[in-house]
Amino acid sequence: MLLKFLVRDAARTLANLASGNPLDLPHAERRNGTWNHDDLAWLAAKVRDVPGDFAAIGVFRGAAFRKVADLAANQGRYAHAFDSFTGVAETPPAGGTQRPVDMLTIDGPDEFVRLMAKAGITRELYEVWPGAVPDCFANVPESLRFAFAMLDVDDYQPAADALRWLPPRISDGGILALDDYSPHAGSMATKSIKEFLATDHGFEKIAAFNQQLILCKLPSATQS
Ligand SMILES: C[S@@+](CC[C@H](N)C(=O)[O-])C[C@H]1O[C@@H](n2cnc3c(N)ncnc32)[C@H](O)[C@@H]1O
Numbered sequence: 001m002l003l004k005f006l007v008r009d010a011a012r013t014l015a016n017l018a019s020g021n022p023l024d025l026p027h028a029e030r031r032n033g034t035w036n037h038d039d040l041a042w043l044a045a046k047v048r049d050v051p052g053d054f055a056a057i058g059v060f061r062g063a064a065f066r067k068v069a070d071l072a073a074n075q076g077r078y079a080h081a082f083d084s085f086t087g088v089a090e091t092p093p094a095g096g097t098q099r100p101v102d103m104l105t106i107d108g109p110d111e112f113v114r115l116m117a118k119a120g121i122t123r124e125l126y127e128v129w130p131g132a133v134p135d136c137f138a139n140v141p142e143s144l145r146f147a148f149a150m151l152d153v154d155d156y157q158p159a160a161d162a163l164r165w166l167p168p169r170i171s172d173g174g175i176l177a178l179d180d181y182s183p184h185a186g187s188m189a190t191k192s193i194k195e196f197l198a199t200d201h202g203f204e205k206i207a208a209f210n211q212q213l214i215l216c217k218l219p220s221a222t223q224s
Contacts, residue, residue: 030210035064044071052145058152133158152179160192181213
């Protein structure tokens with residue numbers, strides 16, 4: 001039995017190596033379109049000494065955010081949830097969309113708060129910033145910084161807008177986790193991520209899995 005586990009662990013470690021991912025990446029079962037909670041815990045552990053709050057842009061019913069808020073609280077931090085809470089824009093967004101416009105609605109931020117309470121995430125652990133990207137950023141204090149932020153809004157335009165607002169607000173050594181990144185695609189969020197990667201962005205790639213790209217902000221001193 002022990003030998004079986006050792007062989008399985010070795011195989012998974014080799015798989016991480018072959019895919020260019022860090023050897024300590026969790027051996028997780030991953031489903032496209034969802035964030036594995038072991039991966040989120042792994043990322044949170046990496047920013048333990050980095051100043052700032054945790055944030056998620058695009059939270060839907062909070063499947064990932066409830067873990068993000070829990071991890072933030074465990075490190076004595078605050079979490080921030082950004083979303084329209086009414087699904088995507090009514091007009092088809094530039095770069096295309098893959099679903100009906102009302103598919104991701106949860107009927108407003110109060111419903112999100114209710115879902116979080118049901119999951120055991122109490123209201124004092126997080127802030128909610130309702131509104132379409134980029135309007136939801138308008139009232140965020142200029143001084144707010146993030147040690148960890150994830151972006152998961154599917155479509156080109158909100159992802160592009162968020163990728164202008166968010167990166168300067170991530171602390172040095174902080175992590176930017178991007179969903180919907182398919183290296184061989186060129187539309188929707190992937191298009192905006194590729195445009196971001198083509199700029200002088202000041203981040204380095206630390207992992208890629210499950211159509212999720214993980215970047216770490218380089219110290220300001222090393223950025224050109
Ligand atoms: C795929 S879901 C996010 C899933 C979530 N990260 C999770 O793990 O459960 C995408 C979310 O982005 C939000 N969204 C899409 N376009 C948006 C926009 N222009 N402004 C604000 N939120 C938007 C939707 O309301 C939806 O909640």
